[in-house]
Amino acid sequence: MTATAARTTTYAWIVLSAITIVSWWLAPGHTRGAAAAASVPITVVVVLLALIKGRIIIRYFMEVRTAPPWLKLFTDVWLTIFWAGVLAIYLY
Amino acid sequence: MTNTEETVADVESTHTPGDGHMWVMVLGDLIIFGGYFIIFMVYRAMNPQEFLTSQQHLNINIGVLNTLVLLVSSWFIARSVQAARAGDPASALRLTYLGGLCGVAFILIKAYEWSTEIVAGYTISSNDFFMFYYMLTGVHLFHVSLGVLILGITVRELRNPRRRRVFMVEAGATYWHMVDLLWIVIFALLYVMR
Numbered sequence: 001m002t003a004t005a006a007r008t009t010t011y012a013w014i015v016l017s018a019i020t021i022v023s024w025w026l027a028p029g030h031t032r033g034a035a036a037a038a039s040v041p042i043t044v045v046v047v048l049l050a051l052i053k054g055r056i057i058i059r060y061f062m063e064v065r066t067a068p069p070w071l072k073l074f075t076d077v078w079l080t081i082f083w084a085g086v087l088a089i090y091l092y
Numbered sequence: 093m094t095n096t097e098e099t100v101a102d103v104e105s106t107h108t109p110g111d112g113h114m115w116v117m118v119l120g121d122l123i124i125f126g127g128y129f130i131i132f133m134v135y136r137a138m139n140p141q142e143f144l145t146s147q148q149h150l151n152i153n154i155g156v157l158n159t160l161v162l163l164v165s166s167w168f169i170a171r172s173v174q175a176a177r178a179g180d181p182a183s184a185l186r187l188t189y190l191g192g193l194c195g196v197a198f199i200l201i202k203a204y205e206w207s208t209e210i211v212a213g214y215t216i217s218s219n220d221f222f223m224f225y226y227m228l229t230g231v232h233l234f235h236v237s238l239g240v241l242i243l244g245i246t247v248r249e250l251r252n253p254r255r256r257r258v259f260m261v262e263a264g265a266t267y268w269h270m271v272d273l274l275w276i277v278i279f280a281l282l283y284v285m286r
Contacts, residue, residue: 002178006171013167020159020279027284028144029152036148038140039286050280054273061170061269063109063262071108074119082126086281089133 012060019049043090051083109173110263118270121235125274128231129281132224139220144286146221149214154205155283158198159275165194166272169243169265176250176261184261185250191268192243195236202233228278232271239271 026046028036058075059065108115136143172187206226209215216226246264249255 002174005174009167009170009174013163016163017160020156020163023159023279023284024152024156027152027155028147028286029150029155029283036144036286038144043285046280046285050276053276057166057269057273057276061166061272062266063107063173066106067108068106071115078119078122078126082129082277085126085130086133089130089137090285092137 008060012056016053016056019053023049040091044087047083047087047090051079054079054083109259110266111259114263114266118266121270122273125231125277128228129277132228132281135220135224142219143221146214146219146225147282147286149209149212150225150283151205151208152283154201155279158201158205159279161194161198161201162272162275165191165198166269168194169268172246173258173262173265176256176258181250181253181256185247188243188246188250188261188264192240192247195240195243195268195271198236199233199240202229202236225282228282232274232278235271235274239268242267 023046026042055076058079062075064071064075168187168191172184172191175181175187176184206229209222209225214222216223242264246261249257249260249264
C-alpha cells in the first residue's frame, strides 16, 4: 500500500519536473538582445501545461484524488475558471 | 447493482486530508490569489509589449531552478504524510526536515534573484510588470515563510510521541502543496507565457 503510494507520488513528481524543464525551453528569456515575439500558440501551450501541473499537485500531492466529491469539484472548478479567465483576457 | 457497490466503496474510501479549517484557508487563498493573477493579466493585456520585454529581463534559469526546488520539497512532504500514516514517525520527521530545507533554499534563491534584478536597475517602480513581479513573488514568499513555520509545527507534532496526529501532518502538507501550486501559476504567468 505504502509502496504503491510512494511510487505514485514519484511518478507525479517526474511529470511535474519534466513539464517544468519543457517550460524552460518555451520561455522568452533566452532571446537576449533580440526582442521576444508574442506567441499565441506558445501561450496556449503554457496555460495548458500549467493547468495540468496544478491538477497533478491538487490531485496527487494534496490527495484530492481520494477526497470527498465537493473538494474535487471545487478545485476543478477553480482550475477551469481561473485558467479559462487567463486565456480569455490574453486572447481578447 | 455494480454501480451501487462502487458508490458505496467510493464513499468509504474518501478522506479529507488534514482538517476543514486548513482547507477553508487554502481554498480562500486560491480564490484571493486567483484575483491577483487575473488583475495581473488585465494590466498585461493593456500593455503586452512592455510586459513581454520586461519578462525577458527575468532569469529563467533561476525561475526553473526554484520551481524544481519547490517540486522536490513537495515530494518530500507528500512522502512524509505517507510515512506518518504508515506509523513511521522517524521517516516522516526526516522527510519534513528535508522539505523544509528546500523551502529555505527557495527563499535564499529568491533573495538572490531579487538582488540581481535590483542591481541591474529593475525595481518595483520601474514599470507595471516589475511592480507585479515584486508584489506577487513577495506575497508568495511570505506564504513560503509561513509554510516553513507550519512545517515547524509538523516537526513538533512528530517529535512528541504522545502527539503524532496524522491529520496535523496532513494539514501542514496541504498548506505546503498550496505554496507549490501558487508558484506554478506565478512561474507560468511571469516567466514563461508570451
